[in-house]
Amino acid sequence: MIVEPAPAKLNLALHVTGRRADGYHLLDSLVCFAAIGDRVTLTPGPLTLTIDGPFAAGLAEVDADNLCLRAARLVGGQAALHLHKALPVASGIGGGSADAAAVLRGLARMGHPLPERSERLGADVPVCLMGLPARMQGIGEVLTPLPALPPLHLVLVNPGVAVPTPAIFARLDRRDGPPLPPLPAFPDAPALIGWLRTVRNDLQPPAIALAPVIADVLQALEASGAQLARMSGSGATCFGLFPDASRAAAAAAALARSGWWAVATELAPDPRPR
């Protein structure tokens, strides 16, 4: 049996810099991964999928189109898959893409080659397959790995509204944002936070227009002591950066009392030798 973690993806910054002829948008994004996520288990056998976990019910309708199954079919993989769904569905933290990448990684360990164009499964799949902090460009397939980021104390908050990614892109006023400014090495969290204040998530205004509760989440994160609060991906999950783990844990507990999904976490461990 093979167990593959599927960490939550965070877009710390996301600029929309253009649009391709096929309608997909060109992005420039600083992506990293959190220490929390879904989990995929693979056992040799015919291709099947079972799901449990707090957000399993959100995937009942998806059924045979589940990204776990689509990923396995793309490489002709045969395995009994089990998905523990801990991340909210359609929430801007790449759950489906993370799951697809975990299946591909697990099947690779079982001898199936990785697909050449994993972005066919979803624009976030290539970065989830790489699983390192990265600058993500193109529609998601142009990746530049970055050195390890400084330790961060994060709170992720989702208000329980599913935000469809195509609707958010369609609502953009402008699609000609500047690229991200040069990415220096970040010696510590204050340096990274200082840089993040100079950039933005271009998908945040259209997401707030569609789901105004996102503005409430951002305000609540700031009111609970976040040094910086921003939406990830196409939303609705927002992240706050806190000065230490205990303040992050206290903020997550307070925000969960609003009935929102709120968790304190940190960056996923960087697998590279230091």
Ligand SMILES: C[C@](O)(CO)[C@H](O)COP(=O)(O)OP(=O)(O)OC[C@H]1O[C@@H](n2ccc(N)nc2=O)[C@H](O)[C@@H]1O
């Ligand atoms: C917003 C991000 O999460 C940022 O990391 C990703 O770009 C979205 O990644 P994803 O959910 O894996 O996206 P996909 O499943 O490939 O695309 C969903 C829809 O979002 C829009 N889309 C997505 C990615 C992109 N670069 N441009 C787009 O316009 C398209 O309408 C597409 O049909």
Ligand SMILES: Nc1ncnc2c1ncn2[C@@H]1O[C@H](COP(=O)(O)OP(=O)(O)OP(=O)(O)O)[C@@H](O)[C@H]1O
């Ligand atoms: N294993 C899966 N997990 C989550 N969603 C899935 C999965 N398989 C299929 N889907 C479908 O994909 C859609 C997008 O879900 P996902 O959670 O990946 O979105 P997201 O968090 O907004 O991702 P991103 O940040 O990449 O835009 C959902 O509406 C769901 O119907």
